[in-house]
Amino acid sequence: MTALYEHYCMAAHIDDNSPEIDVVKFTRCVALMIIGGIMVPDYQGGSVKLIFLQLLRDIERIRSYSWGSAVLAFLYRELCNATRIRKAIISGPLFILQVWAWSRITFVNPDINGLSLTVPQNEFEEDIPYAPYGARWSNVFSYTHSPTHAVRIIRDCFDRMTNAEFNWIVYNKKDVDVKAIISTYDNRIWRCVCPLICFDIVEMHRPDRVLR
Known part of the structure; x- marks a missing residue:
């Protein structure tokens, strides 16, 4: 590179x-x-x-080309490989995993102090396409309520994690950002059970296993 x-x-x-x-x-x-x-x-x-x-x-x-499905297939395969007992490193688009963790696990995510970047801020930006949902984390953070760079503390938090510390409904339809995404894309794609392919890597997308 x-x-x-x-x-x-x-x-x-x-x-x-x-x-x-x-x-x-x-x-x-x-x-x-x-x-x-x-x-x-x-x-x-x-x-x-x-x-x-x-x-x-x-x-x-x-x-x-379906670049998104290829990237997810690569990430899923790396997550599977990371569970091997002698595996010490992991590659892949780990920023996706980080965005998922920040959106779901309450004691991990930082506080957002800036404006949302996922929707237009004024009438002059109406023609600008909506950014991905994860773009809300491209912002100014505060780590007052979340541990950083302390693996032992974070592991302890996971061991003591309760049901209330996991955000089960991250895509709230009342959220302005989510409304924009739902109105732009066919949400049947999100629930599609299909193979994700990245050349020799094939991983199944199974949202039906975790759908509420």
């Missing part, structure tokens, strides 16, 4: 007068770095599998 960045991204100068082939090459480079650095990173975050490069061959088709 470092070599890719230094060799191409740093050397490329893209502007309105750049040839289309240079723009496409630069786009592929940036997309490959996003895939390897955020979506399906290894545990060091320093390399990316070249198998994803074939998906960037046709720039116009990139938007048609």
